[in-house]
Amino acid sequence: MELTKEDLARMAQAYKKDAAQQIAEQAVKNNGIHASSERENVVVTKNNFVFSVDVDDEAVANQRQSGRCWMYSALNFLRFHMEKKLKLPKGSFELSQAYNFFYDKLEKSNFFMENIIKYAGSDLNDRRIDFLLATPQQDGGDFDPIVALVEKYGVVPEEAMPETAVTKDSSELDALLNRMLREDAYALRKLVAEGKSDADIKEARKGMLSDIYRVLCVSFGNPPEKIDFVYRDTDKKYHADRGLTPLEFYKKYLGDVKLEDCIGVINLPVEGMDYNKSYEIDMTGEVLGSKRRCRYVNVPIDVMKQATIKQLKAGEPVWFGCDVLQDSDFQKGIMALNLYDVQKMMGLEFTMDKGERFQYNQSMPTHAMMIAGVDLDEDGNPIRWKVENSWGTTAHGKPVGHQGYFIMDDSWFTExxxxxxxRREYLPDDVVKAYDAEPEVLPYWNTFNPEP
Structure with missing residues (x-):
């Protein structure tokens, strides 16, 4: 259908008759869409920063201009246990995000090459090859990949491998690595087409990975082989533990956290994705050789909430992935359904439900954080949730939430x-059994894929 002059004239005439939208026009032009439509009663009266179950108030971290939220929130989960067990002073300790980021980039590069070789016989126009070459690697991830990285490489204190200009803003590195990997893809596909032996291809691949390693060292620094862990606890007692490998450090101080007991639980009310059924996504699982793959069990939202509440009541925060781009105000630190009354202001009506929004790419997991508390009513139902973010306490000279913490309204959690x-122990037996069953493998282009 072509837009005609008559169509445009009719639209313009209709707008001239709409007094409410013309009033809104002045507010929006001067203040912006969100500032003009924010509901004051949602901000002030419905979202007090008070929680009946509150397990964590430690200083927040700052991922800066990188897509490492999934890694930060998982390392914050581990940090919580170390701070509690060792009586570390508030704000005095972080686990190095740069250390695990280094190996994340290396493993993703190796995983990319694995798939390029595996599907080298496919045409460049094949959907799978196009998917691989579109983004050979990137910053994103999920809970399972960071667990696989930690179990293979361990962790180190932040001072053992601190942030660099490149880890703080990974855009230049991502562009460079992707250029390198596309060159590598061309070379590997050519070797396969020429009928080179597996040994020759493997040798070429090792050389390519050495190049990736060198670039990462220049950008991040060389990962430490051994570290010294020295601290003074809140009782003013001095501690020193020297000469530990990163894996020894992890097993000694965090082995009892038992990350293997934590499993991915999702809520996707989508036709064709049954509840109490496990799913994996094709071409995920960046750490080759790891038993930890991106696996999820789909459950009703109430099951997810109750498991989260049980873990919080047991004194442990919860890693979670959400769509932070929807109805959230980062300065006020609020995520609340209908925080912005855009529909009324613009004369619109949005009708899609959660599953439909997911299927049509309107909403999907865009950010990972940690749930640090919940406020329950007299019947034990959640009202609001306390969220530890990884955006620091200030941004662009303005405060971020409540010293970096956010409030998540329960209706926002639902949507x-x-x-x-x-942890498995907080889930119904049938859900755990479903998780352990043979999973259905979703296509790599599924919107839930954390490693596109």
């Missing part, structure tokens, strides 16, 4: 929270 990582 925009997609995943939690909770």
């Amino acid at each position: 925009y929270n997609y995943e939690v990582a909770v």
Whole structure:
């Protein structure tokens, strides 16, 4: 259908008769869409920063201009246990995000090459090859990949491998690595087409990975082989533990956390994705050789909430993945359904439900954080949730939430929270059994894929 002059004239005439939208026009032009439509009663009266179950108030971290939220929130989960067990002073300790980021980039590069070789016989126009070459690697991830990285490489204190200009803003590195990997893809596909032996291809691949490693060292620094862990606890007692490998450090101080007991639980009310059924996504699982793959069990939202509440009541925060781009104000630190009354202001009506929004790419997991508390009513139902973010306490000279913490309204949790990582013991037996069953493999282009 072509837009005609008559169509445009009719639209313009209709707008001239709409007094309410013309009033809104002045507010929006001067202040912007969100500032003009924010509901004051939602901000002030419905979202007090008070929680009946409150397990964590430690200083927040700052991922800066990188897509490492999934990694930060998982390392914050581990940090919580170290701070509690070792009586570390508030704000005095972080686990190095740069250390695990280094190996994340290396493993993703190796995983990309694995798939390029595996599907080298496919045409460049094949959907799978196009998917691989579109983004050979990127910053995103999920709970399972960081668990696989930690179990293979361990962790180190932040001072052992601190942030760099490149880890703080990974855009230049991502562009460079992707250029390198596309060159590598061309070379590997050519070797396969020429009928080179597996040994020759493997040798070429090792050389390519050495190049990736060198670039990462220049950008991040060389990962430490051994570290010294020295601290003074809140009782003013001095501690020193020297000469530990990163894996020894992890097993000694965090082995009892038992990350293997935490599993991915999702809520996707989508036709064709049954509840109490496990799913994996094709071409995920970046750490080759790891038993930890991106696996999820789909459950009703109430099951997800109750498992989260049980873990919080047991004194442990919960990693989660949500769509932070919807109805959220980062300065006020609020995520609340209908925080912005855009529909009324613009004369619109949005009708899609959670599953339909997911299927049509309107909403999907865009950010991972940690649930640090919940406010329950007299019947034990959640009212609001306390969220530890990884955006620091200030941004662009303005405060971020409540010293970096956010409030998540329970209705927002229902509509925009997609995943939690909770311990098996807090889930119904049938859900755990479903998780352990043979999973259905979703296509790599599925919107839930954390490693596109």
